[in-house]
Amino acid sequence: MAPQVVECRARVEAVRSLTPEIVEVDLRLLEPAELSFEAGQWMSVPFGPKRVRAYSIASTPATGRGRISLCADVAPGGIGSRWFRELRPGQVVEFRGPTGGFVFNRADPRRPLFVAEEIGIVPIRSILWDLYQTGFGRPTTLIYWCRDPSWLAYDGEFRLLARRFPSFAYLPVVREPGPGWPGERGEAPDLVERTIPGVEGLIAYVAGGRDAINKVRAVLVAKGMERKAVKWEKFW
Numbered sequence: 001m002a003p004q005v006v007e008c009r010a011r012v013e014a015v016r017s018l019t020p021e022i023v024e025v026d027l028r029l030l031e032p033a034e035l036s037f038e039a040g041q042w043m044s045v046p047f048g049p050k051r052v053r054a055y056s057i058a059s060t061p062a063t064g065r066g067r068i069s070l071c072a073d074v075a076p077g078g079i080g081s082r083w084f085r086e087l088r089p090g091q092v093v094e095f096r097g098p099t100g101g102f103v104f105n106r107a108d109p110r111r112p113l114f115v116a117e118e119i120g121i122v123p124i125r126s127i128l129w130d131l132y133q134t135g136f137g138r139p140t141t142l143i144y145w146c147r148d149p150s151w152l153a154y155d156g157e158f159r160l161l162a163r164r165f166p167s168f169a170y171l172p173v174v175r176e177p178g179p180g181w182p183g184e185r186g187e188a189p190d191l192v193e194r195t196i197p198g199v200e201g202l203i204a205y206v207a208g209g210r211d212a213i214n215k216v217r218a219v220l221v222a223k224g225m226e227r228k229a230v231k232w233e234k235f236w
């Protein structure tokens with residue numbers, strides 16, 4: 001059964017800058033004291049009768065249902081970014097959720113390909129940790145695109161995950177690598193084109209901006225993937 005959508009109040013426990021423009025917050029739930037959610041779901045923060053901003057849950061259900069983490073790119077600079085930038089420990093905040101169907105179905109035997117554009121990594125991070133925290137043996141690939149290496153939030157974690165689990169392939173890709181960058185250079189759809197030889201038995205999860213989602217899907221469909229085998233979460 002899908003987790004129920006509820007009105008929540010929570011206290012900010014910690015605020016961290018993961019990169020100069022990416023902020024992660026830990027929220028201790030006050031009401032309800034615990035929240036049921038699936039990795040990949042999001043919360044909606046109200047800013048008026050018809051103004052809301054959505055934020056994916058960065059933590060996993062196994063981290064503890066009394067606490068969730070959210071993570072935002074605050075560069076867009078609108079009302080949601082300002083709210084995030086101004087969060088301080090001790091503050092009480094309100095939001096609603098969990099919502100959303102960008103979740104991994106374990107009963108599905110296909111092997112997953114995850115593709116994240118910048119902050120689109122947030123729900124994918126939750127799904128990946130959830131899979132590996134609870135035992136997952138199938139080959140899994142993460143293609144994670146950012147403009148340059150300084151935007152790769154959670155990069156260290158994914159490198160660690162790839163060392164611990166040989167079935168997990170981590171492929172970060174940046175447009176502007178700078179000196180000493182050991183990884184791939186370019187755009188996410190190009191890397192999908194080059195590194196995914198066949199799509200049989202594959203299911204894709206793509207999160208980020210609309211253009212990137214459309215381009216990645218076009219590459220996969222051209223390789224023979226069914227359109228509906230590409231699940232997506234459009235952030236902007």
Ligand SMILES: Cc1cc2nc3c(=O)[nH]c(=O)nc-3n(C[C@H](O)[C@H](O)[C@H](O)COP(=O)(O)OP(=O)(O)OC[C@H]3O[C@@H](n4cnc5c(N)ncnc54)[C@H](O)[C@@H]3O)c2cc1C
Nearest residue numbers: 053054055056071072073076077078079080081122235236
């Ligand atoms: C299901 C869902 C989950 C989301 N989860 C997250 C999340 O976990 N973390 C997060 O940071 N955002 C997430 N977003 C986006 C978030 O809801 C806001 O849109 C974002 O924070 C910008 O809000 P804002 O009020 O600061 O700027 P706005 O005034 O709403 O946006 C300003 C402009 O920036 C564009 N834009 C918004 N975000 C980006 C971006 N990251 N990169 C480039 N352009 C952008 C918008 O399309 C708009 O043109 C999610 C969106 C959806 C629909």
